[in-house]
Amino acid sequence: MEIAYQGEHLFPGSLGQFFIVLAFGSALFSFICYYFATTETAANSDNSWLRMGRIGYWLNTVSIIGMGVCLFYILYNHYFEYHYAWSYTSKTLPTYYLISGFWNGQEGGFLLWMFWGAVLGNVLIWRAKSWEKPTMAIMALSQAVLGTMILGLQIGSAHIGSSPFLLLRDAMAEAPIFKSPNYLDFIKDGKGMNPSLQNYWMIIHPPVLFLGVASLVVPFAFAVAGLWQKRFKEWVPAAIPYALFACMILGTGIIMGSFWAYESLNFDGFWAWDPVENASIFPWLIMVAAVHVLIVFKNSGHSYFTAAFLTLLAFVIEWYSSFLARSGVLGETSVHAFTDLGLFWQLVIGMAIFFIIMVYLLVSRWKEMPITKKDEDTYSREFWMFVGAVFLCLSCLQLVVVTSLPVWNLIFGTKWAPPTEAIKQYNVFQGSFAVVIALLTGVTQFLKYKKTDITRFFITSGVYLIFAALVAALVIYATGLYKLSFVFWLVMFASLYSVFANGKILSDVFKGKYKLAGSAVSHIGFGLLLVGALIAAGTKKVVSINEQGEEHIAESYKEENPKENLLLYLNQPIKMGEYNVTFKGDTIEGAQHLFNIDYERVKDGKVTEKFRLRPNVIQSQGGMSSTPDTKHYLFRDLYTHITMTNVISAEPKQEENHTDHPEADDDKNYDAPVAHQVAVGDTIPYRDGKIVLKSLNKDVKVKDIPLSDKDVAVGAQLEVITQGKTYKTEPVYLIKGRNIFDFGKKLEEVGLKLRFSKIIPDKGKVEIMVYQQPESKRKFIVMKAVEFPYINFLWAGTIIMVIGFFMSILRRNKDLKVQPAAAQVKIQKSKFKK
C-alpha cells in the first residue's frame, strides 16, 4: 500500500539522485569518447571524440558539484527524512560541523574523492597537451567506477552503491513508525554527529586526505598512457611532478589525521598501528618509493620496470586500502568500526579493474620496455636510491601482510588473530626498516649520479656518521630512550644522520647547487619526523599514576600494570608527579561540557607555574566522548583527558534547585544524618573538616514567606572549614502558627547539607543535622594525564617535509619546461631516497 507521506522535502533528494546518475553516465561517456580519441588514427581526425570526451568530463564535474550542493542543502535545512542527515547531524550541531557532517558517512567520502578527481581531471585537460587523451580516459574511468559506489540502485535484493540521498523510510523500511504518514512529526532530531568527529580538524583533514587519495590516479594515468601508447620514456618526467604532489598531499592528510587523533581522541597518542591507519599509509609508502625510482630511471635509464610497476601499484593499493577500510572486512581487528554498506563485492570489482589494467599493460608491454641489461655502479646514487625504494616497499609489505590478516582468514578459511603484542611488533619491524631508509637518505646524498669519487665519499659520510653517533648517544641518554630496545637507538642514530647529512647538502644549496634543495629539505623533515615520533612515543610517560585504590591492591598483577587513572573529587587537590591538580568544577559552553582542572607545579614549597586545562566531554548519539586538553610547551606536551565522571550520568538536571525546599527524595543523596546538639561557638567535626556555629540570627528572612509577630524564625550562622577554605551558610528554623518548618541548606562544593532541626531552650542549645554526601555521590572525575616529550619535532618535521616536496615539484616542473619530454640523462642531481 502506498502511503502519502506528509511534510517531506523530496525535491533536493531527487535532484541529487539525478546528478548522481548524470555523474556516472557522463563519466562513462567521457571514458568511451576519450578511449576512441586515443585509439583513432590521428590523420583523419576532426577531434570530435576529444571534444565529446571533454564535454562528458565537464558534465561530470558539474554533476558532482550539483550533488554536493543538494547534500549540503539537505544537511543545512535539517531534512531528517534523509537517512544521511538523520544519521550524522542534529539541530544542535553548529553550522561549521555540518560541513564535516558532509563527509561523515562513506558516501560523502566517495563524493569528496570524486570531487577532487574532477578537479584534477580539469587540470589535465588544461595542461596535459599530448597526454590528454590517454590520461583522461583513465581519469574518466576512475570517476565512473567511483560513481557506481554512490549510485544507490536497487536490483532485486542486490544493490549497487549506497546513495547519500537515501530516504530514512527506505533505509529502515521495516520500522513501524513509517506506517504513519506523518512520521516526520515524531522525528524531532537527528542522531547527531559522532562526538569524536566534532572537532575542527575533522573539517580540514578529510578534504586534504581525499585530495591526496584522488591525486594518486594522475601518475597512474600517465604510466598507463605511456605503456598503452608505447611512449615508454616520455611519460616519466611528465608524471614526476604529479607523483610528488600526491606524496606531499597524501602525507599531509595522513599526518593531519594523526594530529587530529592526538588533539581530540583519547587513545593517548598520535599513531596506534590500527588497521585503518596502516591502510592509509600503504599508498603513501609505495608512491614515495615510486617517485624515487622514477627519478632513478629518468637520470640513469635503469629500473624501468620497477618505476612503472610502483607507479601503477600505488593507485591499485589505494583501492585495496579503501576496500579494507570500507568493506567491513577488518571487523573485529579495528577500533574504527566502519559501517558496512554492503559494498564488499563492488569494492573488490573496483580494485580488480585497475589491477587488471596494471597487469595487462606490464605483461603485454614487457618485451618492449626499455630495460637495461647493464649492471649499475655500486657507488652510484641511483643504485642506492633503488635500494631505499625497495626497503620502503618492504616496510609496506610488512604492514600489508599483518593488517590483512582478516583478508587471509577470509580467503584461506583460517582463524588467525592479530599478534597480541601487535604494536611492539610493528614498532620493531618498522623501526628496522626506518634505520635502513634513513641511513640511505643520508648516504645517498653524498654519492653522485653514475659515478662517485670513492675515497672522498667514504670520508664525508664517515665524518657525518661519527658526528651523528655522538649526538645520538647524547640524545638517547638525555631523553631516556636507552630504556628501549636497541633497534630504537639505531633509529635515532639513523634519523639524526639523515638530518645532518641533508643539512650539509642544504648548506651547499646556498653555494649555488639549487637542484638538491627540495630533496635535502624533505629528507631533513623526514629525519626530524622520525626523531620526534621516536622520542614522543618511546618516552611518553603517564603522569597520573594512581596509588589509591583500596580494594584490589593486594592482587599481584597490579605490579605489572601501573594504575593509570586518577580519581579527583571536586575541589580536593591531589599530588600528581610534580603537579598539584584540583578539579574545579565543570562548565557547559554550547555543545561542550568542559571540566576545569587546575594544575600547579610546586617546587620547594613554592608554586612555580599555574595553569588550567579544560578537557571536554561531548555527549551525543547516546554515548560520550572525551576530548583531551593539552598544555603545549616547546619541548613537551602535557595531555589530559577524562576517562570517567559521575557529573554527567549520575546527576539529573533537577539538582539545580538547591534552595529552601527540602525534599524527602533529596536525602537519599546523602548518608544517614547525624544530629549534633551545640551551643553558639561550639564546633562539630565531620569527615572532611569542621563546622562552627558562629551565632544565631533572629532577624532572618525567609523568601516568599511573610512573618507575623507571633512567628519565630531563627537562622543558624554556620561556618564550614574544610581543606583550608571557609564556607558560610545559614539554615533556618521557623515556627509559623502551629507549624514548625526548617529550611536546610546545601553546600554543593563540599558535599554537605545542614539542617537546623530543633531549638532546645532549657539547655541553651540547638540541634544541627549534618548530612554528608557519600563519597560516590560527590562530584568526581577520573582522569589520565600523559606527558609527550619533544613531540613538536614530529609536527615540525612534517611541515618541513611538505615544504621540501613542494620545492621539488617546482623544480621538476621547471625541468619539464627547460627540457621538453626527451629522455634527459644529463641532469646533475635530484631528489631521492626517503
Add this chain to the structure above:
Amino acid sequence: MKKSAIFGIVTIAIAIAVIISTYSNTSTYGSFNDARKADAELHVVGHLNKTKPLYYDATKDANYFSFYMKDNKGEECKVVFDGTKPQDFERSEQIVLTGSMKGKEFHASKILMKCPSKYTDDKLNVAESKTQSASI
C-alpha cells in the same frame, strides 16, 4: 653473479622473513577454556552477560573494572580489566578481549567492542543505536 641479483635475493629473503615472523607471531581466537591451558595471551571473542552485574566504582578504585562475559562456546567467566569502564560498554553486541587467565579470572589487557550497526536498528527515536562510524 650480478650485484642486482644478489640484492634481489636479499630482498626476497627479507620479505619471506617478514611473512614467516608475522605468522609465527599471530595469536588465535580462543575460548576461556583455551585461555586456561595457554600460557601466552590470546584473544577471546564473546558477548557481555547483561544479567550479571558490571562492577566499576571509581571511588573505590578508578582502575578496576569487572564483568561477566560468555565466550562463543557459551562458557562464562569473570573478566577483570585494569582501567576505567569503556564508554557504552553495556550496549556492546560483541566483545573481543586480549589477555590471559589468572586463577579463575580472565585478565584483559585490551577490550575491543562492537556496537549495533545502524541498519539493524529499528528502534527509531526510542533508543537510537550508537554506531562508531568514523568514516574518513
